[in-house]
Amino acid sequence: MKWILITLLLLTSKYALIAKSLHVGSNHSFKTIKAALEKTENGDTVYIHKGLYKEGNIIVNKSITLFGIDRPILDGDKKYEVLSVKSSYVTIRGLRVQHSGYASLDDPGGIKVYDATRVTIIDNELYDNFFGIYIQFSTHCLIKNNKIVAFGKEEQTIGNGIHCWKSDSLQIIGNSMKGCRDGIYFEFVNNSVIWRNTVTDNIRYGLHFMNSNNDAYFTNIFSRNGAGVAVMFSKKITMMNNTFNENWGDAAYGILLKEISDCHLSGNTFNKNTAAIFMDGCNRTIVEKNAFSNNGWGLKIQANCMDNTIQSNNFLKNTFDVSTNGTLLLNKFQYNYWDKYTGYDLNKDKIGDVPYRPLSLYSVIVENNPTAMLLYRSLIVTLLDQSEKKIPSLTPENFIDEKPLMNLLKL
Amino acid sequence: MGRIFKYVMLDIMKNKFVMIYTFILVLIGWSAFTLEDSSAKGILTLLNLILLTVPLVSILFSAIYIYNSAEFIELLISHPIKRKKIWLSLFWGLNSSLVTAFIIGAGIPLLIFAEPPLSFLMIGIGILITTIFVSIAMLCTIVYKDKAKGIGLTIVLWIYFALLFDGILLFLLFQFADYPIEQPMVLMTALSPLDLSRILILLQLDTSAIMGYTGAIFKDFFGTTIGMVVSLGLLILWGVLPFAYSLSKFKKKDL
Numbered sequence: 207m208k209w210i211l212i213t214l215l216l217l218t219s220k221y222a223l224i225a226k227s228l229h230v231g232s233n234h235s236f237k238t239i240k241a242a243l244e245k246t247e248n249g250d251t252v253y254i255h256k257g258l259y260k261e262g263n264i265i266v267n268k269s270i271t272l273f274g275i276d277r278p279i280l281d282g283d284k285k286y287e288v289l290s291v292k293s294s295y296v297t298i299r300g301l302r303v304q305h306s307g308y309a310s311l312d313d314p315g316g317i318k319v320y321d322a323t324r325v326t327i328i329d330n331e332l333y334d335n336f337f338g339i340y341i342q343f344s345t346h347c348l349i350k351n352n353k354i355v356a357f358g359k360e361e362q363t364i365g366n367g368i369h370c371w372k373s374d375s376l377q378i379i380g381n382s383m384k385g386c387r388d389g390i391y392f393e394f395v396n397n398s399v400i401w402r403n404t405v406t407d408n409i410r411y412g413l414h415f416m417n418s419n420n421d422a423y424f425t426n427i428f429s430r431n432g433a434g435v436a437v438m439f440s441k442k443i444t445m446m447n448n449t450f451n452e453n454w455g456d457a458a459y460g461i462l463l464k465e466i467s468d469c470h471l472s473g474n475t476f477n478k479n480t481a482a483i484f485m486d487g488c489n490r491t492i493v494e495k496n497a498f499s500n501n502g503w504g505l506k507i508q509a510n511c512m513d514n515t516i517q518s519n520n521f522l523k524n525t526f527d528v529s530t531n532g533t534l535l536l537n538k539f540q541y542n543y544w545d546k547y548t549g550y551d552l553n554k555d556k557i558g559d560v561p562y563r564p565l566s567l568y569s570v571i572v573e574n575n576p577t578a579m580l581l582y583r584s585l586i587v588t589l590l591d592q593s594e595k596k597i598p599s600l601t602p603e604n605f606i607d608e609k610p611l612m613n614l615l616k617l
Numbered sequence: 618m619g620r621i622f623k624y625v626m627l628d629i630m631k632n633k634f635v636m637i638y639t640f641i642l643v644l645i646g647w648s649a650f651t652l653e654d655s656s657a658k659g660i661l662t663l664l665n666l667i668l669l670t671v672p673l674v675s676i677l678f679s680a681i682y683i684y685n686s687a688e689f690i691e692l693l694i695s696h697p698i699k700r701k702k703i704w705l706s707l708f709w710g711l712n713s714s715l716v717t718a719f720i721i722g723a724g725i726p727l728l729i730f731a732e733p734p735l736s737f738l739m740i741g742i743g744i745l746i747t748t749i750f751v752s753i754a755m756l757c758t759i760v761y762k763d764k765a766k767g768i769g770l771t772i773v774l775w776i777y778f779a780l781l782f783d784g785i786l787l788f789l790l791f792q793f794a795d796y797p798i799e800q801p802m803v804l805m806t807a808l809s810p811l812d813l814s815r816i817l818i819l820l821q822l823d824t825s826a827i828m829g830y831t832g833a834i835f836k837d838f839f840g841t842t843i844g845m846v847v848s849l850g851l852l853i854l855w856g857v858l859p860f861a862y863s864l865s866k867f868k869k870k871d872l
Binding site for chain 1: 668791
């Protein structure tokens, strides 16, 4: 009996160890990917050699590896979803996926992952798809070093670069997205990390969080998007060391924070954005050690924000450093460096002895009456601002940095 | 006209004031671009120069010059020369000397440091503003024969265009905040050459994005070729009308 068991064990383990390699290509045993997929079993590797494959919708429903050699092209003919992954433990590597179909009902993608865990998508090129990579109901997926290019003209006719829906523990690393609706879109995605991505020239947002909690994004670059990052209805998002450049235009933002709480922004750089950070209904968020330079507005903080701390930031050469829409301020400003601060420091502790009021009268006027932007850079505005600085009467009394720094922070 | 024009020019050159004006413009123009770390800041400095200094100097200098040459004008009138010629020569003499000063002082640094469409626009607007305020100054000297009153009027007019008009605009903005007043405001700005010039230049700068909805409405109007032509036409009208009125008055004036 014991020997039979051991033999059985050996036999089964032997089966498990036999992983086949199947080659697809014009000079190889399989001519089409679909033919090869039919012969695969869990653990096999399909090598796809250079060539153009127009096979409609390719469904991967076993735990296999698709490995592109010399970047084969999978083309959806503008009709089909190209690759549908419906199994866990799938790896997709080295492919070029292009021309997926367009449909607003079932959202076809270049690569779409359904209900799977530990799917790895590495080093692919996604070109002119409706959605680039689409992940739904999946966990522990790794999406790394992919290049996504789309040619969206308007929001309705193009999908997102990487779209994640009801997922958990994703890693999105080192990708680049261009010309999509949102570069990366998160809805109901928790415990995930976004790291070292380059997100440029997208129509709507570079990165978009909806109802997603406990996520983090680090060291990404967001340039020339409609808005760099939009974080909405989410909690506990960490945002560190990102760069926001030239998100410039009417209603463009570096970061748009709406109805969020307990977030942490640190070490980000904002340069040449219309409004670097827009905070609306934001609670218990810490904004520290960020650099704001050459923005239209550094920080637009609405009166419905509460218990936020804005400390140790550099504000340089912004048209308006901060603005708000009401008289109530329940947030704390401290230890920031303001280039417009003109106070002195008698006891040489590098903290100005005179508190600084970062809110200019003109920014309050413009917030209440946007048409007043008409008077931008006119003499009367300069005079009004100067007189308000000396005798504050109209700006909120408590909008004040009690401890402004004398010198630029080294960040 | 040629000879009188030449005398006026020579006289202004001897005056040294225009020399000092040129020198100050050169100083501000060059330091604006070389001391600031970005050319955008330099452009904003020059924008302030065009909107404040240039009109003030143009209107004051022209008025004072004409009051001071009252005897010269009387002498000319006693000769068989048409009054129109005398007045035109004075206008062109003043205008061309001040415009030359502006081009040397601010135009050259603008051409060197700023991008072509913007630099040409700013130089063009600077020239127009000089012309407009010389023309307004000549109207002031006709309105009041008394020097003190006339110069006082020029100063009041400068304050009005540079400051008070914007104050009135701001007041109206608040009074009519509940109404869609963006489009009427576009029309209102046409009533002040300085506001019109400021908005024309601002729309060419990339700061226009922060002007939001209002900026968009302005861009819709002034950003187009037609809008540009209309607004430049308005500025030219601002230069021509006060002078034309002063000319018709001067022709009939009992000196």
